[in-house]
Amino acid sequence: MTDRLRSVLDDVAGEMPRPHVSGETWTRARLVRRWRRAAAAGAGTVAAALVVLTTLGALPPLDPPSPPAAAGTPARGLALPATLEFPLAHTPTVTDSAPGPVAIAVKGSLLERSLFRRVRTWTSLPGGGRTERVGQLVVGADQTYRRLEDASIDGSAATAPLLSPDGRGVAAPIARRDVGDQQVTNWSIADTTSGHWVTEVVCAGEGGWTRDGLFACIHRPVKGVSTIKVMGRDERTSTSSWRLRKITDGHEMPRPGLVDSSRRLQLTTSADRRVVDVVDPSGRVAHRVRVAGAGVVYSAAWCAHDLILAVSDYKEAVAVRLGVSVRQRVALPEGWEPIGCRADGAMVIGRGAAGTIITGIRLIDARGRVTGETTLPFEHYSGDGNLLWITSVAVDALNWRVVDAPARTSGTRLEWADEALLVVLLGGAVAGVALLRRRRASG
Amino acid sequence: MGAETAEASFAAFVRARSHALARAAYLLTGDVHLAEDLVQTALHRAAMRWERLIAHGDPEPYVRRILYTEHVSWWRRRRIQGAYGGAAPERASAGVDSDLRLTLRDALRRLTPKQRAVLVLRFYEDMSESQAADVLGCGVGTVKSQTRHALGRLRALAPELEELLVTKGDR
Numbered sequence: 255m256t257d258r259l260r261s262v263l264d265d266v267a268g269e270m271p272r273p274h275v276s277g278e279t280w281t282r283a284r285l286v287r288r289w290r291r292a293a294a295a296g297a298g299t300v301a302a303a304l305v306v307l308t309t310l311g312a313l314p315p316l317d318p319p320s321p322p323a324a325a326g327t328p329a330r331g332l333a334l335p336a337t338l339e340f341p342l343a344h345t346p347t348v349t350d351s352a353p354g355p356v357a358i359a360v361k362g363s364l365l366e367r368s369l370f371r372r373v374r375t376w377t378s379l380p381g382g383g384r385t386e387r388v389g390q391l392v393v394g395a396d397q398t399y400r401r402l403e404d405a406s407i408d409g410s411a412a413t414a415p416l417l418s419p420d421g422r423g424v425a426a427p428i429a430r431r432d433v434g435d436q437q438v439t440n441w442s443i444a445d446t447t448s449g450h451w452v453t454e455v456v457c458a459g460e461g462g463w464t465r466d467g468l469f470a471c472i473h474r475p476v477k478g479v480s481t482i483k484v485m486g487r488d489e490r491t492s493t494s495s496w497r498l499r500k501i502t503d504g505h506e507m508p509r510p511g512l513v514d515s516s517r518r519l520q521l522t523t524s525a526d527r528r529v530v531d532v533v534d535p536s537g538r539v540a541h542r543v544r545v546a547g548a549g550v551v552y553s554a555a556w557c558a559h560d561l562i563l564a565v566s567d568y569k570e571a572v573a574v575r576l577g578v579s580v581r582q583r584v585a586l587p588e589g590w591e592p593i594g595c596r597a598d599g600a601m602v603i604g605r606g607a608a609g610t611i612i613t614g615i616r617l618i619d620a621r622g623r624v625t626g627e628t629t630l631p632f633e634h635y636s637g638d639g640n641l642l643w644i645t646s647v648a649v650d651a652l653n654w655r656v657v658d659a660p661a662r663t664s665g666t667r668l669e670w671a672d673e674a675l676l677v678v679l680l681g682g683a684v685a686g687v688a689l690l691r692r693r694r695a696s697g
Numbered sequence: 698m699g700a701e702t703a704e705a706s707f708a709a710f711v712r713a714r715s716h717a718l719a720r721a722a723y724l725l726t727g728d729v730h731l732a733e734d735l736v737q738t739a740l741h742r743a744a745m746r747w748e749r750l751i752a753h754g755d756p757e758p759y760v761r762r763i764l765y766t767e768h769v770s771w772w773r774r775r776r777i778q779g780a781y782g783g784a785a786p787e788r789a790s791a792g793v794d795s796d797l798r799l800t801l802r803d804a805l806r807r808l809t810p811k812q813r814a815v816l817v818l819r820f821y822e823d824m825s826e827s828q829a830a831d832v833l834g835c836g837v838g839t840v841k842s843q844t845r846h847a848l849g850r851l852r853a854l855a856p857e858l859e860e861l862l863v864t865k866g867d868r
Contacts, residue, residue, distance in 0.1 A: 260821060260823065263817070265795075266801055266802045267723055269802075270720045270729060270732055271719075272715070272719070273715055273716065273719040273736050275737060279711070279737065280707055283744030283745045283747075286741075287746075
């Protein structure tokens with residue numbers, strides 16, 4: 255069969271004339287080969303650089319997840335790292351994992367530049383523009399980061415969320431509207447130990463936390479007497495059940511301060527702002543402190559159990575023992591003001607105006623020495639750069655101290671590593687599929 | 698080896714072997730233009746690694762292998778069914794052999810590309826089963842079965858080809 259079949263096959267093949275082979279075949283093949291070699295060299299260089307960077311530790315490893323603190327644990331022994339880093343993109347929410355008492359609360363926006371120009375979703379840009387999911391970053395007493403977020407929160411609300419002194423609650427202004435000639439704010443209150451938004455309260459005025467974890471705000475109806483609303487946990491039922499308490503008061507209360515054991519509210523008078531009144535829930539003035547020589551009282555903060563009061567006129571902080579005398583006067587670094595006290599009486603001061611942007615916190619000890627500083631992440635909005643506002647710090651930093659914690663992994667660098675790894679994996683997958691197709695095509 | 702020497706070597710190979718390659722390609726595709734394209738593609742791919750090919754001796758086996766694998770992959774990619782016998786050159790045909798040639802050409806177009814490749818390798822290139830398996834990148838068993846199926850299909854399609862397909866054992 256072979257010879258005969260071959261002869262006829264040869265006859266069929268003989269129909270084929272001499273083919274025309276392009277004279278450019280060699281040149282084109284060489285050009286393609288150069289391109290392939292250049293591409294392979296580039297890919298190899300990138301892969302080698304990634305391997306070297308990873309080996310040398312330039313790209314940090316993933317942080318192991320930190321165990322959350324037990325819910326309800328008081329913020330004792332609180333320690334903050336010398337620098338709070340930007341949060342990681344996948345920072346869990348308090349709902350996923352309650353951080354326990356919170357050491358610091360952050361509200362702001364973070365637009366992070368990345369390979370794919372991805373916008374992180376845990377927060378939003380202020381002042382409108384574009385609204386992402388809104389949230390606040392909270393740092394637990396054990397230094398673990400959590401997101402505290404709620405889709406209903408108005409990210410453009412300029413007012414900072416307020417963190418309770420014991421770190422167990424956060425009040426966030428979720429909506430504002432004008433009613434008559436005043437602005438009404440809806441505050442949403444979250445229990446950081448359970449991770450739930452527990453209640454809302456509507457006030458036409460400022461709000462503030464009490465030392466024992468009540469949220470107070472003033473409601474000035476268009477007609478009638480000002481009402482101070484106090485929201486607090488209902489200890490008779492459960493820790494996450496809140497109830498509304500009301501007291502009536504005729505005082506101007508530009509900035510309700512902290513209440514000591516729910517019995518007294520701190521007020522600043524509207525007359526000349528040199529007097530600080532402390533009233534009890536019935537509206538009776540329990541203490542009146544005239545801060546002589548201190549200038550206008552801009553802000554006031556309750557301190558520890560001995561009723562030390564710190565006030566400021568931007569230039570100095572005055573510690574006053576209620577009903578006794580001025581205990582201490584401390585010149586403040588420029589741009590700093592008191593935001594609380596430590597258990598030993600040392601003042602906690604923050605850089606930046608309270609309720610706006612705080613970029614650092616320090617201690618002033620009993621001798622007036624400024625010690626320690628935790629730098630908080632803050633960068634001005636720059637179009638598409640990083641932006642993070644620190645707008646609220648736990649004033650109950652009773653045992654707060656600065657520790658030299660190892661540098662925490664920045665979300666930016668980690669995301670670059672993630673994305674580089676993703677690119678390598680995708681490239682590998684594409685190359686693998688192409689190789690497979692070629693092999694299959696080759697039979 | 699210098700680039701100029703390699704290019705000259707490639708040009709000499711094209712001049713000497715392109716027609717033979719084209720004849721095999723024509724048997725595979727049944728179309729003059731597709732055969733030219735197939736040869737062009739095989740030569741292009743060979744040129745990309747020409748230095749290595751000639752360093753190992755005769756480059757033709759590699760080029761032929763590209764020819765056959767590329768032919769199968771073309772079919773897989775483009776499903777060039779029916780292309781066989783598309784553009785055949787006019788050629789004077791008379792006599793019994795001419796009839797067989799036309800019949801065989803017509804029957805070949807109705808085989809699968811792999812069956813055609815096996816037949817061409819085995820009975821035109823006169824390769825052994827293992828050599829054909831090596832070129833196609835498949836097993837010897839596959840070559841055997843493809844050959845059996847191809848011959849059986851040719852018998853079914855064109856009984857007049859029986860005299861070409863009868864083996865010594867059949868007589």
